[in-house]
Amino acid sequence: MLSKKTKYAIKALVILGKNMDQPPMQISRIAETERIPKKFLEQILLDLRNAGFLYSKKGAGGGYSLNRDPKEIFLVSIMRITDGPIAMVPCASLNFYHKCDECHQETTCGIRDVFVDVRDATLKILSETSIADIISREQSLIHP
Amino acid sequence: MLSKKTKYAIKALVILGKNMDQPPMQISRIAETERIPKKFLEQILLDLRNAGFLYSKKGAGGGYSLNRDPKEIFLVSIMRITDGPIAMVPCASLNFYHKCDECHQETTCGIRDVFVDVRDATLKILSETSIADIISREQSLIHP
DNA sequence: TTAATAACCGACTAAAATAGTTTACTCTAT
DNA sequence: ATAGAGTAAACTATTTTAGTCGGTTATTAA
Numbered sequence: 629m630l631s632k633k634t635k636y637a638i639k640a641l642v643i644l645g646k647n648m649d650q651p652p653m654q655i656s657r658i659a660e661t662e663r664i665p666k667k668f669l670e671q672i673l674l675d676l677r678n679a680g681f682l683y684s685k686k687g688a689g690g691g692y693s694l695n696r697d698p699k700e701i702f703l704v705s706i707m708r709i710t711d712g713p714i715a716m717v718p719c720a721s722l723n724f725y726h727k728c729d730e731c732h733q734e735t736t737c738g739i740r741d742v743f744v745d746v747r748d749a750t751l752k753i754l755s756e757t758s759i760a761d762i763i764s765r766e767q768s769l770i771h772p
Numbered sequence: 773m774l775s776k777k778t779k780y781a782i783k784a785l786v787i788l789g790k791n792m793d794q795p796p797m798q799i800s801r802i803a804e805t806e807r808i809p810k811k812f813l814e815q816i817l818l819d820l821r822n823a824g825f826l827y828s829k830k831g832a833g834g835g836y837s838l839n840r841d842p843k844e845i846f847l848v849s850i851m852r853i854t855d856g857p858i859a860m861v862p863c864a865s866l867n868f869y870h871k872c873d874e875c876h877q878e879t880t881c882g883i884r885d886v887f888v889d890v891r892d893a894t895l896k897i898l899s900e901t902s903i904a905d906i907i908s909r910e911q912s913l914i915h916p
Numbered sequence: 917t918t919a920a921t922a923a924c925c926g927a928c929t930a931a932a933a934t935a936g937t938t939t940a941c942t943c944t945a946t
Numbered sequence: 947a948t949a950g951a952g953t954a955a956a957c958t959a960t961t962t963t964a965g966t967c968g969g970t971t972a973t974t975a976a
Binding site: 629630632635636638639642662663664703713716717718728729730732735736737738739741742743745746749750752753754757761762763765766769770 | 890901
């Protein structure tokens, strides 16, 4: 399951993606708009900022804005920051690999073999879908 | 992430799939072979039995065996018993649908839209892969 | 230069999910 | 009868998730 953290992250990035040419937006405003607990959102935005996705400015008139083109922010990158691995088993993870506790013979494990395929299928979609795509999908759903 | 429960379930079914023409195998034997805590495995096998995948027999000489062809037991069915939904968001689940807490406009949600695609890609693999496939994949990995 | 605004940061807490364990019971073969 | 083996519910411990709390630092405007 996708964590709330990840959902909140995507929602915040979508809002900021729609705010590209305006002055930075405050955490409190994003939190109100999407009904996200403010202090929790602070943590999340900070993680995204430290990962280089967001620009932030302190003080009056400060806030957050995207640090790059929404077309270049892909779901896979966000999820790796907020949830960690994409694969459903650690031994099939590209960026967060580690051995499964239970596993004795990793190289000949049929479960791993299948879940490498699942990972690849998931990864294909998540690494092709950007914040800009989410925004345009929502437009298409509103005006079919 | 795949739960240990699901991994144990698959491993147990694989063992029983290799034991098709022999007398039923005891929980304790499966537990020892795969180093699964016995009492935990009991719960899991019971769930699989109640779902119709296993035949069980009590008393001396009793144990478990598969109730159907390993070619007809698919990962998707096992996972739905042990872990529940396949989709990463409840609103995209076919068998365990419910609304996301956070979501206000489900029909126009871009996140849902993407994760329906992810679900379909995952589902395709998991509903095509059987216990027999896992066994033959392991054979191929051992003898390339 | 002080007050207000808003992000930054670390530590703490509550609730839920996961991974078991305990205890007792039921059925079956010998 | 009794020993072997599955059935069942309830309980417990650990880990993860989803927050909260209290304060600090940087920036702007009065």
